Amino acid sequence: xxxxxxxxxxxxxxxxxxxAVLLALGVIALLMFVVFPWxxxxxxxxxxxxx
Amino acid sequence: xxxxxxxxxxxxxxxxxxxxxxxxxxxxxxxxxxxPRRPAPPQPARRRYTGPIDNSAEKTQVFAPxxxxxxxxxxxxxxxxxxxxxxxPGPAPLGKGGVAIRTAGEVLITLGLxxxxxxxxxxxxxDLFSAGKQSEASDQLDGEWSHDRTLHPELVDGRAFAxxxxxxxxxxxxFTIQEGTDDPSLEVGPGHxxxxxxxxxxxxxAVAGHRVGKGAPFNDLDNLSSCDQIVIETSTDFYVYxxxxxxxxxxxxxxxxxxxxxxxxxxxxxxxxxxxxxxYSETFGRKVVLPSEGTAVNPVPYKPAEVLPKAQQVALxxxxxxxxxxxxxxxxxxxxxxTQQVPKSQAAxxxxxxxxxxxxx
Numbered sequence: 198x199x200x201x202x203x204x205x206x207x208x209x210x211x212x213x214x215x216x217a218v219l220l221a222l223g224v225i226a227l228l229m230f231v232v233f234p235w236x237x238x239x240x241x242x243x244x245x246x247x248x
Numbered sequence: 249x250x251x252x253x254x255x256x257x258x259x260x261x262x263x264x265x266x267x268x269x270x271x272x273x274x275x276x277x278x279x280x281x282x283x284p285r286r287p288a289p290p291q292p293a294r295r296r297y298t299g300p301i302d303n304s305a306e307k308t309q310v311f312a313p314x315x316x317x318x319x320x321x322x323x324x325x326x327x328x329x330x331x332x333x334x335x336x337p338g339p340a341p342l343g344k345g346g347v348a349i350r351t352a353g354e355v356l357i358t359l360g361l362x363x364x365x366x367x368x369x370x371x372x373x374x375d376l377f378s379a380g381k382q383s384e385a386s387d388q389l390d391g392e393w394s395h396d397r398t399l400h401p402e403l404v405d406g407r408a409f410a411x412x413x414x415x416x417x418x419x420x421x422x423f424t425i426q427e428g429t430d431d432p433s434l435e436v437g438p439g440h441x442x443x444x445x446x447x448x449x450x451x452x453x454a455v456a457g458h459r460v461g462k463g464a465p466f467n468d469l470d471n472l473s474s475c476d477q478i479v480i481e482t483s484t485d486f487y488v489y490x491x492x493x494x495x496x497x498x499x500x501x502x503x504x505x506x507x508x509x510x511x512x513x514x515x516x517x518x519x520x521x522x523x524x525x526x527x528y529s530e531t532f533g534r535k536v537v538l539p540s541e542g543t544a545v546n547p548v549p550y551k552p553a554e555v556l557p558k559a560q561q562v563a564l565x566x567x568x569x570x571x572x573x574x575x576x577x578x579x580x581x582x583x584x585x586x587t588q589q590v591p592k593s594q595a596a597x598x599x600x601x602x603x604x605x606x607x608x609x
Contacts, residue, residue, distance in 0.1 A: 229373055237370070242576045244539060245457060245569045246568060247540070
């Protein structure tokens with residue numbers, strides 16, 4: 198998988214590396230700002246109130 | 249040549265596949281050791297660079313001799329051949345199964361990393377988000393208070409209307425209290441259970457807060473002991489509550505810890521005339537209950553609402569959070585009783601209040 202992605206990245210090594218780092222940061226940002234905030238209320242361990 | 253081909257035939261059965269990677273080290277050098285001896289003169293230059301291309305032939309050649317001790321020595325010697333290192337990086341081709349296994353492994357590692365990332369998010373990133381919201385809410389509350397000093401603020405869901413200070417956790421410990429205990433409210437800071445009393449009122453002013461992540465306002469709630477002060481600040485007053493005696497302190501409170509000047513004004517709330525201790529017999533400074541124990545925030549904790557008329561109810565403050573830490577299996581309940589009310593005309597701000605209530609600074 199990672200080898201395949203690497204092979205699809207364009208340019209010389211430096212360009213590939215930059216691309217890969219940007220990709221990784223993009224994925225992390227997507228998780229932190231979109232996926233996790235969406236997922237969190239659906240999990241159970243954040244309840245602090247009695248009902 | 250004849251010696252090579254002979255072994256070849258015999259070896260093919262054992263499988264060309266395993267030969268695919270390992271043979272590189274052994275056979276390549278081995279063959280090289282032999283190659284220069286015979287075919288070297290005809291095509292010396294080509295052999296060196298295109299050697300790897302001939303793999304299949306060479307691999308099989310080498311495998312055959314492995315059995316004989318004589319050949320093994322041949323193999324070891326040529327390892328030093330200059331091209332040996334160049335040959336090594338040649339990619340070991342994986343079959344379809346190999347690729348599938350590798351991909352599955354990569355996916356699992358990725359999922360593991362995502363779970364780790366989620367932990368980081370829960371423990372640290374939500375703190376950052378909540379810190380921003382909290383400071384915004386705090387500024388807004390200060391703004392409102394500077395304009396308008398109404399006794400009973402209008403309660404709007406998710407909007408801050410009071411502030412909690414706990415001197416035990418440090419002079420700078422303060423959070424705004426929002427109306428409601430739903431997620432958006434609790435992301436800002438502690439939230440007031442809708443319908444429970446307001447600060448200073450008889451009954452139970454109940455507040456929930458996160459213990460892990462999201463600013464974790466109630467992270468250290470289990471470090472409170474009886475008689476520790478909790479200050480609720482509204483637009484007009486400071487209400488000073490003190491944590492009620494814990495269950496092992498209730499008996500002999502007046503002669504025990506209750507005699508401490510720090511505990512001045514802290515009753516056990518037990519009715520000596522009633523058999524079981526009266527309406528507040530279940531009320532302790534700290535309790536760990538199941539999440540379903542909604543009665544913890546009743547006007548008289550753990551008792552039906554009608555057990556005491558409003559006029560006879562004591563003004564309590566109840567804080568709830570999850571327990572144990574990092575789990576939502578139970579709830580930690582801290583209950584305190586109103587001991588003092590200081591109008592803001594006597595103490596303009598929290599720093600002025602602290603000496604008046606016997607706290608340092």
